[in-house]
Amino acid sequence: MLNFDEARFLRIQSGAVALAAPIHAAIGAALAQGGANIFFLGTGGAAILMQPAALMLQRRSGFPAFIEIAAELVAAGHQALGPQSIVVIPSVSGTTSESVATLEYCKARGATVIALVGNVDTPLGRKADHAFVNFAEDDTSSESFYVQSLLIALSVMAHRGEFAGYDKTVAELATLPGHLVAAKQAFEPEAERLAEAFRNEPYHIITAAGGSWAEAWYYGMCILEEMQWIRTRPVHAADFFHGTLELVEKGVSVVVFKGEDAYRPLTERVETFARQYTDKVTVLDTAGFGMPGISAETRALISPVILATLLERLSAHLEVKRNHPLTTRRYYKKVSY
């Protein structure tokens, strides 16, 4: 595979799933100490990657779960934040200034802070009540935060007796890193073909639903916009029909991510529509990638992880074909803002 370090990838992904036991212990301790709600407070892409876990918890668990824009929470507070709160803050660098400010704000209100970081010897790592470290050299391994936040959400439900399949699911997730490598290998030729097709494409409407919506939003904003300077319009598959559809005509790229959760039919509706009105429809469907031993229920939960791992291959080819390294920026870490 092009520019792919398999050993490094497996190390990062295995590191994420290996956190299941310590995360489960920390959540158990926080609940035993009176934890009564949970906040997912990321910044930018790291916030988006926790959305599937937060949504699952909101929709399936009686445990109050909030996913807030961290900068807004710090600006004006939240009635449910206090000593009874468990706060999850992810930051690969462990130094993101907004995340450090969020941690300090929440600690000042007595919350228990769980940090997900790439290095413990950082402001976030040192100041958190629980710091879970998964060394990652860069911030494009988005699978890791999806998995870690999912482990947190499943742990909350398991401790509360709301999810009987916890042990089975964690055992399945332990096999995920190898499956992801196999999926990348299977997708590699299509990734190159897609990168060629996208090479000079100036604009993409990108859509998805359910847990996979996060990946449409993330890939548009944090990869295509930030790392390739390509205009995107991430739009939820349900919203698509209430405005954005009118932009579709011949020559307009519509990219549909299809996951395997209950919300898949919403994306199929967009696909059916788009195929009638533009010649540029790209569908990325997790269902095409077999993963023996992983149940349908778990596949529904990890659909955004599978999408992210496939899309990493697209990004690898895009940066080469477009002669635009993923690390090149106009502003980030170049000017202050």
Place this chain on the structure above:
Amino acid sequence: MLNFDEARFLRIQSGAVALAAPIHAAIGAALAQGGANIFFLGTGGAAILMQPAALMLQRRSGFPAFIEIAAELVAAGHQALGPQSIVVIPSVSGTTSESVATLEYCKARGATVIALVGNVDTPLGRKADHAFVNFAEDDTSSESFYVQSLLIALSVMAHRGEFAGYDKTVAELATLPGHLVAAKQAFEPEAERLAEAFRNEPYHIITAAGGSWAEAWYYGMCILEEMQWIRTRPVHAADFFHGTLELVEKGVSVVVFKGEDAYRPLTERVETFARQYTDKVTVLDTAGFGMPGISAETRALISPVILATLLERLSAHLEVKRNHPLTTRRYYKKVSY
């Protein structure tokens, strides 16, 4: 003012604020009958217009409030939805198929449904437990749903003893329609100037924060994309710095909506950044429009309403200058999907 029917506008806006008392009574009755949580379940633009009220309730009230994508709720349910739920469904037409499906789904689970409609003799109006009717000939009067959902949220807080200023705020809101007309008049020359500047602009990054973020999202998706076929990238002011900023360069339009709530500094950060790197920065600031008798606290709550009322003027000029009526569609009500 260009293509503006003042009497009709005042009738619609006065109709919205006149619903304060019946809404307050209905919410009181629902709470007395065991109402224990509230769901805001709109579709497309109508969903977005309830977001400021839902966010305020989530952040300031202990009453559990959910704002869900209706199509997703119907696809896979929600643990908190049941006989103890108050469900708010807005639809000007009262016939939106997704909204009717949502109503039936929620009624089947015993929830109390409040419909906000333009005509009571519609599927939504007839089947709801409480139907609040505010006759509106078209669906571009977005101010009305902002105000009605705000009245619902404030009523919940007032009944629970969480908002002492309810009577004062409602009295202030009663004067809003006239203030909105005055704001439109003051903005009219600027609206024409802006429409001229936007006339041939193919793409806008549109951003805001707090309650006003809904209007950035709504105006991009439901007006510029749907009604003018102009590409937009609605992005929250906090997210802007985590990807979309890299698209900014000379010639790229960045539109910043500034409201008057606690989240205003997030938008000022984008404005400061954008002014350094593009020559096309448009700032729409509610603070420039005086409304004697309306308190700072209420202005913070109604900032998206003020933005919507100013932007309606921009739309009125855009459709003329671009020779593209706001009612022209490629697909909506022309093909089935």
